[in-house]
Amino acid sequence: MRKYARKMKRIYLDYAATTPAHPEVVKAMQSYYSNAFGNSSSIHSYGQETREAIEIARKKVAALINARSEEIIFTSGGTEADNLALKGIAYTSKDRGNHIITSSIEHHAVMETCDFLKEQGFRITCVPVDKYGLINPEDVKKAITDKTILISIMHANNEVGTIQPIAEIGKLAREADILFHTDAVQTVGHIPVDVNEIRADLLSTSAHKLYGPKGVGALYVRKGTKITSLLHGGEQENRRRAGTHNTPAIVGFGKAAELAQKELQHESKHLTSLRNKLINGLQKQVEHIYLNGHPTKRLPNNANIRVDFVEGEAMLLSLDLEGIAISTGSACSSSNLKPSHILTAIGLQPDQAHSSLRLSLGRETTEEDIGRVLEVLPQIIARLRAMSPLTKSSMQEKTNA
Ligand SMILES: *Cc1c(COP(=O)(O)O)cnc(C)c1O
Numbered sequence: 001m002r003k004y005a006r007k008m009k010r011i012y013l014d015y016a017a018t019t020p021a022h023p024e025v026v027k028a029m030q031s032y033y034s035n036a037f038g039n040s041s042s043i044h045s046y047g048q049e050t051r052e053a054i055e056i057a058r059k060k061v062a063a064l065i066n067a068r069s070e071e072i073i074f075t076s077g078g079t080e081a082d083n084l085a086l087k088g089i090a091y092t093s094k095d096r097g098n099h100i101i102t103s104s105i106e107h108h109a110v111m112e113t114c115d116f117l118k119e120q121g122f123r124i125t126c127v128p129v130d131k132y133g134l135i136n137p138e139d140v141k142k143a144i145t146d147k148t149i150l151i152s153i154m155h156a157n158n159e160v161g162t163i164q165p166i167a168e169i170g171k172l173a174r175e176a177d178i179l180f181h182t183d184a185v186q187t188v189g190h191i192p193v194d195v196n197e198i199r200a201d202l203l204s205t206s207a208h209k210l211y212g213p214k215g216v217g218a219l220y221v222r223k224g225t226k227i228t229s230l231l232h233g234g235e236q237e238n239r240r241r242a243g244t245h246n247t248p249a250i251v252g253f254g255k256a257a258e259l260a261q262k263e264l265q266h267e268s269k270h271l272t273s274l275r276n277k278l279i280n281g282l283q284k285q286v287e288h289i290y291l292n293g294h295p296t297k298r299l300p301n302n303a304n305i306r307v308d309f310v311e312g313e314a315m316l317l318s319l320d321l322e323g324i325a326i327s328t329g330s331a332c333s334s335s336n337l338k339p340s341h342i343l344t345a346i347g348l349q350p351d352q353a354h355s356s357l358r359l360s361l362g363r364e365t366t367e368e369d370i371g372r373v374l375e376v377l378p379q380i381i382a383r384l385r386a387m388s389p390l391t392k393s394s395m396q397e398k399t400n401a
Contacts, residue, residue: 010323011369015301015362016158016186017327021252022211022363028255029213032248040245041235050247057254061218064257065184065203066194073219073237074250078185078206080230081219082109084241085181085202088227089150090117093179097147099123103135103164104345105157109204110183111341114152123147132294133162133346137169141176148178155184155193159342159358160293161302163187170199179225185209185217186299189260191268201225207249211363212256216249263363268300271361274370278359279303281374286381292346292356301361310384312354318380324373327358 012020021029032053038046040054058069075081090100102114104126114124127139135153144151151173156163166182173180181202187193188203189210195203202225206217221227227240234242282305283289292304307315312328319326339353348356359373 008323011325011365011372013324013326013359013361013365013369013373015365016161016209016299016358016360018208018214019211019362020364021208021213022256022259024259025212025252025255029248029252032251036247040247050245053251054245054247057250057257060254060257060261061205062220064193064261065188065205065220066196067220068223070238071195071220071223073221073241074245074253075217075219075241076215076246077217078107078183078204078209079109079217081185081204081206081217082107082183083113084219084227084230085204086110086113086117086150086152087230088240089179089181089202089225090120090122091228092226093149094122097145097149099125099145099147099149101125101127101140101143101148101151101153103127103129103153105129105133105160105162105342106152106154107158107183107185110152110154127153129162129345131347132297133157133160133292133342134294134297135164135169137165137172140169141172144176144178148176150179150181152181152183155182155187155198156191156299157293157342158186159340160304160346161186161299162294163191163297163299166200167198173201174199189257189264190299190301192264195220195222202227207253207256210256210260213249213252216246216253218253267363271365272300274365274367275301275303275361277367278361278370278373279305281370282377285374285378289381292343292348299360301365303359303361304356305359306348306352306356307381308352308355309388310355310381312357314384315357315377315380318384319373319377322376322380324376327360328354328356 036049038050040050058072062069062072100122118124125143127135129135153169155166170180179201182200183204184193185204185206188205201222203220208214229240231242236242288308290306292306316328339350343353343356
């Protein structure tokens with residue numbers, strides 16, 4: 001870890017990458033490591049108490065998305081849920097068709113699974129997005145062929161925060177008798193998600209994005225939907241996901257789901273107000289700064305901003321020295337130089353994508369934190385712009401244009 005010159009309160013503004021487990025979540029998990037450590041497949045009382053705990057957690061996760069318990073498959077996280085949804089349906093349905101519709105702004109877990117399926121002979125159509133990162137349901141409808149077996153469109157984008165019209169997409173999928181999957185990792189526990197309202201047949205979620213532990217997630221699979229398992233060798237999860245249950249993590253996920261359901265409404269309001277304060281404050285103080293993503297159809301906690309003529313990476317590092325943790329896109333694109341596929345899909349040029357920052361707020365974000373960012377970030381931007389010989393002439397040009 002980097003050493004800081006002076007003691008300071010660190011400010012975490014990267015909740016879209018991961019969240020800290022809630023203290024009650026940690027507490028709920030603890031006894032399942034030591035006292036109640038039984039294997040859920042065992043017949044004896046140790047197994048029985050573990051099984052019961054898992055079923056209670058399953059009910060809580062199901063309740064959060066208005067599903068039935070038996071429609072929840074616990075996985076190792078969002079990535080596995082996405083893999084299971086896409087490969088599981090592709091393998092099951094390959095006799096009916098080989099065509100999958102997805103979007104140009106999906107998480108890598110969906111995008112790269114589609115690339116893999118393409119190598120196996122499936123045909124993938126990527127529908128585009130507009131400058132706000134919004135998908136037009138008409139484009140999805142137009143892409144449907146008699147070979148289409150699955151439509152997979154994320155609920156809200158992890159980088160720019162745009163919330164998709166998935167209820168409309170779910171409706172048209174249902175009308176065309178095509179299965180609909182949505183990666184709802186960024187929305188479950190943050191905004192209301194109801195699998196029946198959006199007519200999802202499959203939905204991915206992950207505990208560590210909603211103040212649960214890492215390494216556990218779930219795939220919702222609508223009752224009656226056949227899906228091929230990716231893991232074989234056990235009876236767990238109705239033979240749809242073999243392997244001894246990670247009981248503590250599943251219990252923690254259940255607790256996190258229960259807490260999220262209680263706090264969702266209040267929290268989303270609170271975060272929207274803090275987030276708007278942040279965006280407005282920056283726009284007031286800094287020239288040539290733009291919001292990426294949709295102004296209103298966006299996650300309550302997401303602020304993704306483009307700061308022209310400054311490298312995102314330079315801002316990230318300068319903020320980190322001030323103890324403020326943000327991201328320049330999704331965590332996975334932070335370490336390579338290719339611009340994020342999401343930012344290029346909304347029409348940004350590579351240099352504009354590289355000037356973009358994602359600040360994502362969460363449960364522990366305070367007014368003071370936002371005040372500190374509004375104090376520090378404009379100074380950093382001014383300093384970095386002053387250091388760049390290009391800035392002055394290009395800013396002048398732009399102001400005159
Ligand atoms: C974080 C994330 C994932 C991956 O979930 P993991 O549990 O980290 O594997 C998938 N999709 C989206 C939209 C995400 O934000």
